[in-house]
Amino acid sequence: MSTRPSPAQPDGDDDHDQDDGQPFQPGRTTYRRGADNPNGSTTSLRADVLAALGVLGVLKVATAAWRNIRCVTFVLQRRGVPVPKHVDHAQRRSEISAAVWLVVSDSGLEGLTLRAVAAAANCTTGLVTHYFRDKKALLAHVRSDMHRRMAERIDAMPTRDTARETLYAVAEQALPLDEERRLEATVWSHFQLAARTDRELLHEHTVSHASWTRRLTELVSAALPTPLKPSNLQSRVLALVACLDGLALNAVTDPDAYPPDLQRRVLRTQLDLILERHRSL
Template sequence: MPRQVDQAERREVMSEAVWRVVSERGLERLTLRAVAAAAGCTTGMVTHYFRDKKALLTHARSVMHRRMADRIDALPAHGTARDMLHSVAEQALPLDAERRLETVVWAHFQLSTRIDPDLLHQHTVSHAFWVRRLTGLVRDALPGPEPQDLEWRVQILVACLDGLAINAVTDPGAYPPELQRQVLATQLDLILQPSEGTRAS
């Protein structure tokens, strides 16, 4: 009896093919034919699951965000609140081959949102979820009562992670994994300082 095709698995394979094409050739050269070649299937097979390039791109982006969320959910819950914040924030840095690929593709997707309202909406939703997750972790890791500038501190962390990730894939020799971790640790020291009103005199 022939093996039943797992449609979710087939879609995921095609999404991974999208990432490879975008990473190697850029978003402007992403075509259904190129994705089919990278996935080892026919163009007709791709169009069977995705009606057009837009649908393929949207699904590939959602899979990328889901995988990152799955990695975070699988992190062991031990150590201090700061340790957990550090571990979660690291998932946004290109510290290994999987995350380097994700960062390159994410950068291409970011640029595409400027001219595509649907992709912009998808980005806005996923980014808001990421900010909420970090906000909770920063709140837990801060000493004393919640500061009035909590939102500002999280914005600084997000900007640091985004800029560090882009620089690390653009010039990996200048931003090796150990340096990325050191920069993150330094940034956490800065944003987790107690507010002036809560510091001991």
């Protein structure tokens, strides 16, 4: 009597790797009890459930906290209590910078204190020190800001017909011909004195001054009728820089003696001397 061979029974390892007839999928977690590890799968399932519950708990607490904040804010606003708003740090820093300008213009470097700046900015001294650690940091920022403001004015100017007129228009930005530039020249003059004995402030001045000199060098070179040797060109540019600095300093010291019209005439005369090819400086 013939006997049929009984079907092969899968061993334990094959049974552990199969998933109800479905092909094996990498990365798929199967929560089953294996014969060789009856509690391992249950432990893994329990850990995953606890982790998910923990995340849900954190989200629930955060949501409740946010609702509480909104409720408290609403109640305070209804009762007329001022509620802090989002702080624009760039705007706040700009306001404090403007206050420094005003204090130096009105009281000089001697009057530049954290308390004076806070009063001018209508804030606390703690807020001022949050953005500027001390008086030196205030001065360095204002000097850098002054250079930036002048550069923005120059870049925004319309195109002139000739290189000579462009040079004049740019150079004129360094003269205290209106209220804004008069304030800048006043702060600049005080900064110059402070930079004489302070390495950090002197470095700030050197960087800004070098940038300004490079711009004038390009403009003078373009306005000259014929090219010059580098040493001769440099002498003419420095003569222009000295003229502008001297006019600005004298105009803020004695504005009646150096009115805007006189400053403009002196600048044009200086440019005539600088741009004449036959005259050596």
